[in-house]
Amino acid sequence: MNRFGIAYLVNQYPKVSHSFIRREILALERLGLEVQRIALRGWNGDAVDDEDLRERGRTRYVLQGGMAGLLSACVRMLISHPPRFAAALRMALNMGRRADRPWPYHLVYLAEACRIVPWLKGSGARHVHAHFGTNSAEVALLAHMLGGPPFSFTVHGPEEFDKPQFLKLREKVKHAAFVVAISSFGRSQICRWAEYADWVKIKVVHCGLDPDFYSAPAGSISAPRIVCVGRLCEQKGQLLLLEAVGQLVRKGIDIELVLAGDGEMRSAIERLIVQRKLESQVRITGWISGDRVREEILAARALVLPSFAEGLPVVIMEAMALRRPVLTTYVAGIPELVEHGRHGWLFPAGDAAALATALEECLATGVARLASMGEAARDRVLKRHAIDIEAAKLAWLFHAAAETLPQPILVEKKNFI
Numbered sequence: 001m002n003r004f005g006i007a008y009l010v011n012q013y014p015k016v017s018h019s020f021i022r023r024e025i026l027a028l029e030r031l032g033l034e035v036q037r038i039a040l041r042g043w044n045g046d047a048v049d050d051e052d053l054r055e056r057g058r059t060r061y062v063l064q065g066g067m068a069g070l071l072s073a074c075v076r077m078l079i080s081h082p083p084r085f086a087a088a089l090r091m092a093l094n095m096g097r098r099a100d101r102p103w104p105y106h107l108v109y110l111a112e113a114c115r116i117v118p119w120l121k122g123s124g125a126r127h128v129h130a131h132f133g134t135n136s137a138e139v140a141l142l143a144h145m146l147g148g149p150p151f152s153f154t155v156h157g158p159e160e161f162d163k164p165q166f167l168k169l170r171e172k173v174k175h176a177a178f179v180v181a182i183s184s185f186g187r188s189q190i191c192r193w194a195e196y197a198d199w200v201k202i203k204v205v206h207c208g209l210d211p212d213f214y215s216a217p218a219g220s221i222s223a224p225r226i227v228c229v230g231r232l233c234e235q236k237g238q239l240l241l242l243e244a245v246g247q248l249v250r251k252g253i254d255i256e257l258v259l260a261g262d263g264e265m266r267s268a269i270e271r272l273i274v275q276r277k278l279e280s281q282v283r284i285t286g287w288i289s290g291d292r293v294r295e296e297i298l299a300a301r302a303l304v305l306p307s308f309a310e311g312l313p314v315v316i317m318e319a320m321a322l323r324r325p326v327l328t329t330y331v332a333g334i335p336e337l338v339e340h341g342r343h344g345w346l347f348p349a350g351d352a353a354a355l356a357t358a359l360e361e362c363l364a365t366g367v368a369r370l371a372s373m374g375e376a377a378r379d380r381v382l383k384r385h386a387i388d389i390e391a392a393k394l395a396w397l398f399h400a401a402a403e404t405l406p407q408p409i410l411v412e413k414k415n416f417i
Contacts, residue, residue, distance in 0.1 A: 183333025208387025
């Protein structure tokens with residue numbers, strides 16, 4: 001019997017901050033699905049993991065052929081299927097009205113859809129799944145209208161929650177076979193903008209962790225070192241974190257802070273480090289591999305993530321799986337996973353004083369208590385975010401959308417709906 005084929009559509013793949021997509025794809029393949037990787041871009045992006053380099057070789061890139069490839073795909077689709085092309089064109093123009101990007105972008109999305117439809121048919125893909133409810137979800141929708149298979153997409157947030165009307169989230173949910181939220185909070189935000197009749201299509205499937213990542217021993221947690229892992233950007237709150245660290249330093253409290261990542265706010269963060277005279281306390285690593293992320297978490301006593309907006313950060317799951325308490329905010333899906341006082345410290349977003357208090361308490365907490373919190377955190381996250389269990393939920397949904405149930409590898413519907 002032929003393997004069940006699906007396609008994953010991502011704006012950029014592979015990507016340093018999107019290793020959870022790679023884990024999901026590989027877990028689906030372990031379950032027996034055949035996954036075609038399609039990305040709009042990413043063939044020449046930075047890759048620091050060997051796994052990402054291998055994934056790059058398995059991925060087809062829509063924009064790699066330039067505009068000539070897109071235009072020829074449009075012409076072929078127009079000639080071969082004029083009614084479908086006309087319907088998809090109307091949809092693209094509708095998606096471009098009062099949107100986050102002007103209508104010419106949406107015509108490009110139509111051209112991208114024209115290009116991938118032959119790929120999907122050639123591979124025998126029965127379903128397309130996009131990550132993020134932004135342009136990749138629109139391309140999947142347009143490809144479906146052009147004769148491609150049913151589609152679905154995962155909403156991570158916070159971008160989709162910040163501008164749902166401009167992203168036409170309601171329209172995308174309406175046409176999708178199903179939509180995945182990574183937390184109950186995420187599902188609630190999609191429900192806000194979807195029609196009530198479509199709520200039944202919105203499922204919760206958590207991001208999963210790979211056992212290879214958290215199999216390392218816990219190691220020592222005696223150093224006064226705290227690590228913050230994430231893109232250096234406004235939503236992650238690193239400037240607030242520096243304010244809190246400055247408060248502790250002025251009180252004479254010993255602290256080391258590692259900012260693991262890079263991003264558009266690096267220069268602003270570096271300026272504030274100099275202004276607050278924190279050069280001896282703060283280190284920025286730049287982009288690092290998954291193995292280096294694990295090493296930095298294990299070298300710290302806790303992970304801090306003072307986010308202003310989130311979905312449900314994978315790095316929190318990773319730190320918990322590595323037996324490290326977390327210090328983070330009461331935003332989005334985070335409180336669904338992290339319990340204050342049991343797995344770490346939760347504090348109000350935007351409150352530098354509360355963050356400084358949480359950091360001070362963490363630094364003053366004894367090793368035995370930290371270890372106990374770390375064990376509780378590991379137990380909690382492994383029960384909720386095992387990659388093979390979460391991938392099996394997705395596999396069930398893919399088969400259901402293609403009406404190929406039952407399959408022996410699949411989990412019960414009640415576990416995630």
